[in-house]
Amino acid sequence: METAMSDIKIIMKETYSKLVTFKRKENRESFNKELLKVLPQIYRYVSKRLNSAVANGKLNKGMFNPSDFTDQLFIEVYDNIDDIKSENELHVFLFKKVDELLEDSLVEEEFDHVFFDNIDTYSKPEWDAMEENYTQDGDGDFLLLEELDDSSLDKTNYTLNHVFITDEEKKLADKLDASLDKERIYNHIQLVLDKMNLPMRTVFELFTNEGLTTEEIADIRKTTLDQVEELLASARLLLKNSFEKRFLIDSN
Incomplete structure (x- = not known):
């Protein structure tokens, strides 16, 4: 995961420099081809948002496609590249703009209190169902465009290290890691994330999947750093509790 994040930063740096040059030369075609290199990450993020909305009954299948949102970025970046001063600013700008487009189109999702209030009572068959x-119903409906790199849809992005962060918690993670494969871990995390409200889930995904800092997420989400850190901590706690209740308690 760290290698993937490092690769993204390198690509973003190279792309930013070229975008500035192509804009200066008013070469729109080359500008768009260069921007396309960094869109798989954004497209994946949009796909996850749309998949979650479908899974939660907030969006009908076929109503939107990820490209409905990412295509607008070609215009937004071209019009604003002169005001974007670094590759980090470009990275944040892409997520901020696509987030604005998503917010305008998707209904705000409520916190699934029923799910979390009853988390102690679910049996193993209920969890599996x-x-x-x-x-x-939700996962995998939206895929990347053919010209984009489908490796960015790697389902192993989520790991137990994203949830269990203290030394004591890592002991629990070791127990889970011994009995669960990466696909099972991903499916469980995504299932629980889809029961959270939109701000909490989005903060967790931007921090873990996209490698953004809490400061950058606060900028993207137009909120405070304290709020982002609180949402991230709450998401981790809910995920940790769900793993414990489902996989580490003998009664389940």
């Missing part, structure tokens, strides 16, 4: 329903 919820996971099966999730993978059938």
Whole structure:
């Protein structure tokens, strides 16, 4: 995961420099081809947002396609590249703009209190049924465009290290890691994320999947750093509790 993030930063730096040059030369065609190199990451993020909305019944299948949102970025970046001063600013700008477009189109999702209020009572078969329903109804409906690199849809992005961060928690993670494969970990995390409200889930995904700092996320989400850190901590706690209740308690 760290290698992937490093690769993204290198590509973003190279792309930013070229975008500035192409804009200066008013070479729109080369500008768009260069921007396309960094869009798989953004397209994946939009896909996850749309998949979650479908899984939660907030969006009908086929109503939107990720390209409905990412295509607008070619215009937004071209018009604003002169005001974007670094590759880090470009990275944040892309997420901020696509987030604005998503917010205008998607209904705000409520916190699924029923799910979390009853997390202690779910049996193993109930957990398995919820996971099966999730993978059938929501996950994987939206894929990258053919010209984009589909490796950016790697389902192993989520790891236990994103949830269990203290030394004591890592002991629990070791127990889970011994019994769960990466696909199972991903499916469980995504299932629980889709039961969270939109701000909490988005903060967690931007921090873990996209490698953005809490300061950058606060900028993207137009909120305070304290709020971002609180949402991130709450998301981790809910995920940690869900893993414990589902996989580490003998009664389940």
